[in-house]
Amino acid sequence: MFAEGSDHTPARIAHEAGVGVGTLYRHFPTQESLVVAAHRRQLALVCDLATDLASQHPGNVATRLWLEQFLNHAKANSNMCSALNAVIASGANPYGDAHELLEDAVSVLLEMGAKDATLRADVSADVALLLVGGVTHAAQHSSDQQLQRLVDLFMDALAV
Template structure:
């Protein structure tokens, strides 16, 4: 009779999650040169624990990026449960922009992952369209967001906003979020060009 597969202990799961949080911040702040031993120390675990979970630096960067994106997308459920859809969306967009700024700090590390043959972005589109789709559905239900937009269109708008925020001031960032929310708000849809 085959033995049942071992369950991952809760402390091992906590160590893994803590390593991913610390690694994402370290790679965003310091780039790919961050020493694995320093990441392990900041996470409060031994370097052996780090290598047991993430045998190479590229595997760690890939996992840290995916973990951060999943956490950003998971916040949608809580926000939709606590706020009207437009407010939930505003809060989520602000959270997304913080994430995008951190991701830009990880860009060199992510480039190294891609060069090593991995695709850290493989699930990004699915996760993000799911998150935005849930916000749009909530907005259509409560009447606070336009019902004629697709998640892909909103993501394009958010991508442009994220790019602009990286090159602007905090005050400009707030104005851009206001403009984005105005574009998503329920009301008369803009007329097609040429009418």
């Protein structure tokens, strides 16, 4: 919902979730807690995709597919930035376990690629995440063609 740039009132959010406003407030007493939960859930879904892709494809293919999905997620959720900035301004950390989720996802992909010899074995998840971060930042200001070139370069950097 945050990615859509639509009405973010508690009544609308509760309606979209199929619950009453009271239920919404019991689980998320502040708007900040709701934003953090929504952000974490969306990120967890994308990160969980890494394991699914790694079980269905060679490491290099799974990594490319995951990166494309992650970039789509980042672009679709760019409207959530203002809500996350408000959470930060309130003193909370909306990114809590984001690094751990991402590192686990990328580790699965890199391990599969090293195992099936489609990706370099000497690249750590931390280093790959730095590259993912750069590509993600650039994606916010790139055409689809430029973005595809960045994904190609990322994959070239990981290739055996």
